[in-house]
Amino acid sequence: MSDLLWLSEAQMRRIEPYFPLSHGVPRVDDRRIISGIIFVIRNGLRWRDAPADYGPPKTIYNRFIRWSRLGVFNKIFAALAAKGGKPDQLMIDATHLKAHRTAASLLKKGMFPDVSDAPRAA
Template identity: 40%
Template sequence: MRRHELTDGEWSVIAPLLPNKPRGVARVDDRRVINRILWRFRTGASWRDVPERYGPRTTLYNRFVRWRSAGVWDRLLDAVSAAYDGDLVMIDSSCVRVHQNGAAIKKGDFDRCMGRSRGGLTTKIHAPVDAEGRAIRLVLTAGQAGDAPAAHALLSDVRAGSVLLADKAYDTDAIRSQTASRGAFPSIPPRFTRKQAFPFSPWLYRQRNAIERFFYRIKQMRGIATRYDRLLENYLAALKLVAVRIWIKTS
C-alpha cells in the first residue's frame, strides 16, 4: 500500500456506504478510484496528472462528479459523523487561497464562494467540530464573508445540554439567543465593546484548539490548502471526503 491510500480498516467502513448496483459494464474498482481522488487532492495535481496505475483519468473525474451529484460524499460524512455525542461543539472558519486555475470564470458561473480578502482571492471554510476535532458539517462562503452570518445554519448541530465554543467573531445577540433556544450553553468571550456580562469558562475555551487541529489536518492536503477547483461543488465534495477519513482514523 502506498502512502495516503485507504487502509483496510478505512475501506471496511467506506465500502458498505458506496453505491452497490452498477449497471452495464463492470466499473473500475471503487477503492482504486477513491485512492486516486485522494492522491489528486493530497498533491494538488491536476486530474490529468494522476498516475495511470489508478486507471483512466476520465473514469476518475466522472466517478467523482457523478457520486457528488448523487450525494454519495454527503452520505459518507453523515454516516460517520452520526457518532457525534453532542456534548461539545466548536465553530470556526479558515480561509484558503484560490489558485488562478480555480478562479477562471466561464459563462454561466454564479456564486462560486470566492471573494477578495487580505489574502487575495479566497474561499472561507466554516465548520462545527466535536471535541475530537471531527467535522460535523462543512459550509463554504466567499473569503471576505463574516463568520457570524454563516454560523446560523450550523447551529442546528448544537444539541440540548451541549456547550458551544467559539471566538469573539461569534459574539452576537442572535447567536447567543439561538444557542440558548436550543438548550445549549454558549461559552463565547464577549467583545470589548460589550457592556453586558455573560457567563464564560476560560477552561472550556482552551479546549477550542481541537478545531484549529482540524483545519491544520485538512490543509495537509495541498489540493485543500489551495483551491484549484473552479466548481464550488467539487471542492466541497473533496473537503467532505477528507473529513470522513479524519472521522474514521480518530473513531
C-alpha cells in the same frame, strides 16, 4: 511514487455501504479510484495529473463527478461525522476565499446593500 495514498481495507468496509449499486458492467476497482480521488483533492492537483497507479485520470474524474451528483460523498461524510460525536471546537479556514476586484465598488454603485450602522462618507 512512495507517497501515494491508499485506503485500507477497514476504511473501505466503513464507506462501502454508501456506494451506489453497479448496473451491468462491473466498476473498476473502487479502492483504487476512491484513493485516487482523495489524492487529487488533498494535493490540489488537476485530474490529468493524478498518478498512473490510480488508473486513468478520466475514470477518476468521471467517478467523482457521477458520485458527487448522486450525493454519495455527502452521505459518506455525514455518516462518518455522525460517528465522531460532537466536536469540542469548530474552526473556519478562509484563507482561500477571494473577492473579485469589482466587489469593492459594488457598495458605491448601490448594487450591494449597506447593512452597517456607520455613517456614509460624503
